[in-house]
Amino acid sequence: MTTTITYEYDRIADRKRLDFISNALQRKAQPAARVLDVGCGNGVISRHLGKLGFNVLGIDVSEATIARARALNTQPNVRFDVISAEKLVAQGDCFDAIICSEVLEHLQDPSSLLKVLYQSLKQDGVLIVTVPNGSGPRELFVTRPVLAMREKNSWPWRMVVSVKKALGYTGTTVQSAADNLDHVQFFNKSDLENLSTQNKFRIVRFGKANFIEDVFPFSFVAKKVRALQWLDCKIADALPYRFTGGFFSVWEKAN
Template sequence: MNRITYEYDRLADRKRLDFIAGAVQSRFSDKARILDVGCGNGVISRHLGKLGFNVLGIDVSEAAIEKARQLNNMGNVKFEVLSAEQLVADGQTFDAVICSEVLEHLSQPSALLKVLHQSIKPDGILIVTVPNGAGPRELLVTRPVLKMREQNGVVWKMVQKVKSGLGYNGTTVQSAASNLDHIQFFKKTDLRRLSEENNFKIVGFGKANFIEDVFPFSFVTKRVPALQWLDCKVADLLPYQFTGGFFSVWEKKDK
């Protein structure tokens, strides 16, 4: 058997990828049809494709889909500039739908979840991963940065200069989309409420990391994988409110 390689360098990202792949592999054969919503550059789609699944990655960002296509060399993985609504209109359904690091960018996440409910086969699953809105990174990095940008003062201009000097261009390994702002901040209770409101039930939870991607720790941990590994293990031992992100498996409820 060929060894599966990762496109992600960060161990927390690999942990998320392993959770997604494990949830799919535990329920479906390798011929199952998977939809990756908001697929960005297609990292998750390609990983599942390497495992033998038939994957369609969709995103509304043309830049992200173009990047995903450039990186793809598998016939069982396709990328399209499409909305989930268009797939429903075409009557397409899937064994599993991946919605990874997407809901926090949406002003109305329930609108997407209602559409995805129609896209999933009766015995299918939805896999949702989101940052913990009350976790270390969102509280200590994301929210302060958004606040500084909103004020557009001297501190923000200094931050921009430092980021530019370090080569940061606003995109990530996951997506080349131009806007990656977080506008939703979910706690675990918020996810349960959101699932219930949209006729799902959460049947599995997982945790991401703890503080390895929080400044100033990130300067060291990004260069030392052993510290990233330790941080992920610490997150597994701590209560859910301390994790940097939530991994979850959702099933459709019987009406």
């Protein structure tokens, strides 16, 4: 009897990312494998993988996100903790697979975390990394301009804040209730490959996210029309990597 797995994500692009992660794990790891979800946020990915039979530990340094993750969790094979990856290494914990989804772009020094994850991953394990494309449509036309406006505290920024408040935008996402979700790193495909090599990994598989769905005014329409989200993801698959909104990748230890 086939079990139907439900999604907590509504957006097609988010589901596409989750499917990439799930498929990569199922190709490489046994059903009861130990999986570490680093920077798990509200635990959406952890809970989804738990439904697939994996034993998942979701960690985050944000107490607010872990509190939210625990409140939503009903699975005995999934647990959450407010702890850093460094402390797990110190405890000697080791995992069959590690998820690092939409995390590296928030870190001033991504290599510091990757060195820790290398130690936490079994020799034949798999690390799954997803990041926005720093040269993709969303980062070029939304993220970078917004960060620049905020830094200058210009009138366009104050207007953006007013509009967001009027629309009920809180700054958090379905994935994370953390206070600060700023992007401080902007990776292109070559950057990601170099980062993996510098930290003794190799990327064995790449995937693409969406195309222009996240860019206003397309985002305003697409979020209401799922068929447009689906089409946007298909367009991203057909275009060169530089046009995708985000990268999905599977890493293995190089030595």
